[in-house]
Amino acid sequence: MDAEMKSIEKNSTWYLTELPAGAKKIGVKWVFKTKFNENGEVEKYKAHLVAKGYAQEYEIDYEEVYPPVSRMDTVQMLLALAEQRGWTVYQLDVKSSFLH
Template sequence: MQVELCALTNNNTWTMVPLPPSHHPINCKWIFKIKYNSNGTVEHYKAQLVAKGFTKCEGIDYKETFASIAKPIIMRCLLTIFVVQNWDLHQMEVQNTFLHGELFKEVKMHLPRGFHR
């Protein structure tokens, strides 16, 4: 959890400000995963902090959403190209990822439990 919080802070993911009385913040939650080695032993533990955006109402709190995903057909096409071209393919672990986009509205979120300013 500390690694995730440090990464979010270092990437200027948020700015802590006092909550204006007219705003209703969304909550957040931790998602925990265990990464295993091929032999079944634990490689490491992962924690990801996510906003509970599903608590918002379309047309009231937001107008549209977008989440990019890797579709299986795209992955199969890419793997086919690697095989045909005889290219090397390596797997890597990404500690955290960020959407590099512009938000045009402020999003107010409660601090995660146990987080101190």
């Protein structure tokens, strides 16, 4: 949790402010996950602070959505294209990412 909070502060992801009149606040929650290695042993514990976006209503609390995910068929297509063209593919584990 400390690493997640340090990352949030370092990236200036958010700041405290007064809630505008008529606006409703959105809560947050901690999501915990245990990562295991190939031997089934605990490799690390991860914690993410996430917004409870399910409490929002489209066109009332927000108007646009940009999900930070990719579809599996897109990933497969890119891997097939890389193989076809002889490109080198690298894997990267992003510790924290934010949409701006």
